Amino acid sequence: MATLSVAAVLAENARRRPHKTALVEGAVRLSFAEVWQRARARAGALVERGVRPGDRVALMAPNTAEFPVAYYAIAAAGAVVVPVHLLLSEPEVEHVLKDSGARLLLCHPAQADTGTAAARAVGVDVVTLGEEFDRLAADAEPLPSYVTRDADDPAVVFYTSGTTGVPKGAVLSHFNLVMNATVSAFDANDVRPDDIALGALPLFHAFGQTVSLNSTWRAGATLVLLPRFDAARAIELMVKEGVNTFHGVPTMFVALAAAAQEAEVLPELRVCVSGGASLPVAVLERFEAAFGAKIHEGYGLSETSPAAAVNQPVFGVKPGTVGHPLWGVDVEIARAETEDRIELLAPGELGEVVVRGHNVFSGYLGRPEATAEALVDGWFRTGDLGTKDDEGFIRIVDRKKDVVIRGGYNVYPREVEEVLLRHPAIAQVAVIGVPDDLHGEEVCAVVVPAPGTDVAPDEIVAWSKERLGRHKYPRRVEITDALPLGPSMKVLKRELRARYAGA
Structure with a gap:
């Protein structure tokens, strides 16, 4: 049995570069050793609260320093993180807590009204991040290291925003997430230890969690958090902190290109990655003209950890495409009408985008039928329509249902x-x-x-x-x-x- 834990991403940094700045949020500046120490103390508190390996712990917090600390604390305790979208209504949060079978909700004070009410309704314990969790951590025995987990054990359950009815929990393993962070850092992008990345994407979302948090730390780089995205504020913060890496969704790139006209100084960006939705070429051109930095557009889904394909320096960039598959991942085009088997199409033909590789999830929590529909012949059916050209560049045309x-x-x-x-x-x-x-x-x-x-x-x-x-x-x-x-x-x-x- 191979053992592996997402917690190793942080633990190894604490061992290799303990004094390096890991996390910046407002006035908070923490080294890797400090973040790991905090995470172990909170993991100890979770264990004392009765959290056992494999238990699911929900996490509801904005992009404040508490999020990564709590995230790695849950992983260190051997439990499974269930991130909760911050824009959900109380009944929607109830669904996530109930469907996931969460033992506990770690909730930021800013989300306390919705989170606590939802937890109370379904009989789930709540610990408030900040003073309460800090006090429990101070009284607990910190874990000496992270709890042993099997590589295929679940690490995170992402609730997909559910364009088709009720949100489903996509189960991702430690192997899925560690591989996706590693390959994103070292094969897809050239992430370096002296890089400084802006964490403006919500960390409760797969893109922010893997690409901003886990892959930045996998490379030993620094993460600067921005709790609420505002383009002018983002530019100011990037200049102040010397940020050279930005990950965003198209709406953020639109806002940054507009705000750049008013800004006196712009950050010197080296790596820009866009995902989450299709990036219109006009937006790409506007942003690149304003910042003088190339955008590498990528593609992924919660079910693929999430990164599946991206424009990578090694293959060159082609605007309007999502580049090539990540290292160790296959992305192909299959006949969309054929449901029960995968029939791959020739280059240039339009069909459904299908993915296989180390990034593909284990299945939907407690939903064998939905899992069987999504995982066919070893491929994950994305529900997106696309093409692949002669050079291997993938273009996403649209959602099948849009x-x-x-x-x-x-x-x-x-x-x-x-x-x-x-x-x-x-x-x-x-x-x-x-x-x-x-x-x-x-x-x-x-x-x-x-x-x-x-x-x-x-x-x-x-x-x-x-x-x-x-x-x-x-x-x-x-x-x-x-x-x-x-x-x-x-x-x-x-x-x-x-x-x-x-x-």
């Missing part, structure tokens, strides 16, 4: 969005299908205008008609102040569909 079928023709919202974002008066756009008596579905663009511009819907329709195929251009344009974003900063298209379906 495709608009207008008059029998498939329209891929992402393609329409890419074109619309070139309109000077459009800051953000989401394209959805709305019910239509004649065509089944009609293409609808929901537009956030650029500041200081005034744009009429019919003008956008006319403009896009000249640039898009007859079945593709939006016949309907809705103007709004902001697009609804999920906890991982993705645009919630299901909310937009519900909002504009009847109109």
